[in-house]
Amino acid sequence: MTILVTGGAGYIGSHCVQQLLAAGQKVCVIDNLSRGHRAAVPSQASFFQLDLSETDELIDVMKSQRIEKVIHFAALAYVGESVENPLPYYANNTAGTLSLLQAMRQSRVSQIVFSSTCATYGIPETIPVTEESAQSPINPYGWSKLFIEQILTDCAHSYPNFGFIGLRYFNVAGCAINGSLGEDHSPETHLIPNCLNTALGKQSHVTILGNDYPTADGTCIRDYIHVEDICQAHLLALNALTPQANRFYNVGLSSGFSVLDVVQTTEQVTGRAIPIEYQARRPGDPPVLSASHEKITRELGWSPRHTSLTEIIESAWNWFQKHPDGYQSKGPAASSSESGENT
Numbered sequence: 001m002t003i004l005v006t007g008g009a010g011y012i013g014s015h016c017v018q019q020l021l022a023a024g025q026k027v028c029v030i031d032n033l034s035r036g037h038r039a040a041v042p043s044q045a046s047f048f049q050l051d052l053s054e055t056d057e058l059i060d061v062m063k064s065q066r067i068e069k070v071i072h073f074a075a076l077a078y079v080g081e082s083v084e085n086p087l088p089y090y091a092n093n094t095a096g097t098l099s100l101l102q103a104m105r106q107s108r109v110s111q112i113v114f115s116s117t118c119a120t121y122g123i124p125e126t127i128p129v130t131e132e133s134a135q136s137p138i139n140p141y142g143w144s145k146l147f148i149e150q151i152l153t154d155c156a157h158s159y160p161n162f163g164f165i166g167l168r169y170f171n172v173a174g175c176a177i178n179g180s181l182g183e184d185h186s187p188e189t190h191l192i193p194n195c196l197n198t199a200l201g202k203q204s205h206v207t208i209l210g211n212d213y214p215t216a217d218g219t220c221i222r223d224y225i226h227v228e229d230i231c232q233a234h235l236l237a238l239n240a241l242t243p244q245a246n247r248f249y250n251v252g253l254s255s256g257f258s259v260l261d262v263v264q265t266t267e268q269v270t271g272r273a274i275p276i277e278y279q280a281r282r283p284g285d286p287p288v289l290s291a292s293h294e295k296i297t298r299e300l301g302w303s304p305r306h307t308s309l310t311e312i313i314e315s316a317w318n319w320f321q322k323h324p325d326g327y328q329s330k331g332p333a334a335s336s337s338e339s340g341e342n343t
């Protein structure tokens, strides 16, 4: 059977493709290659440069590649940007997923692992957040994903063969432990890459977006989880997919680190000073997010391997040092063929 991976040249998608291939799966990647530099798609996978909105082309790929299941990563995922400009979030994330689901239905592909987010919880009433916590997003990114959760739930109720598992990610971070894949967003807004780029001297300081939150040091607390542990959750979810599966799982470590904790840990890992400047809060940011992962541990046997923030940042620092210009750098991982040629 072949697994279709949407967004398979992106940060999390590329790491997952590597794990799927290592597990002996046949993989087909689609990616629109927008938003800056992408990882090269490995030659063992087939690749089609497609956007989620291209329903007919998606149907052609699903039929010609004999797709059996889908892992759906492709999405816009910047909380701040979604507040400034919500329409692309609903178009790309919500309408794009609708197009994908229509293509699946036309092609008789009925099982999907979906990348959801802790941003669907909004400001949680209790920490750690369980899957039963109320979902009330405070930014369009979270809403764009929550709408998809409802669409998937409705499909599972109405279509007998349809099954899904939705993974609600907390803050995915770090890079492949073997150094082969990294994190390269454009524009870069994520905290750990911004800290590492400051350590590399590519930017003068890290801007702390708010120090008046109701937390011990006044900065936001997040649950950082290593990208390879998120990918492991996808492989387990893939195996657990059945017709009528209708389940959501939090994927986080139940740990909480403030923005200042992350800056200090990055200083320790890199041995370099990271100057900071304070700015006002970024609209759409909840003060504290951390996951209960009891359900995915109990039901799927998920067991994260990289559980310290130091280890997560070390894996990223390893890649950033060797790729100071991201995938454009002249390094071993960046020199392979462009993903667009690899069809």
Ligand SMILES: O=c1ccn([C@@H]2O[C@H](COP(=O)(O)OP(=O)(O)O[C@H]3O[C@H](CO)[C@@H](O)[C@H](O)[C@H]3O)[C@@H](O)[C@H]2O)c(=O)[nH]1
Pocket: 077, 078, 079, 080, 116, 117, 118, 119, 169, 170, 171, 172, 189, 190, 191, 192, 194, 206, 207, 208, 209, 210, 220, 221, 222, 259, 282, 285, 289
């Ligand atoms: O230069 C920076 C960047 C970020 N932050 C703060 O650091 C925290 C983490 O921010 P970031 O790394 O941008 O991640 P989030 O906005 O928390 O979003 C991530 O976590 C979401 C879940 O909330 C995922 O779904 C998103 O895809 C993913 O980008 C937040 O409190 C930010 O306000 C700063 O203070 N300065």
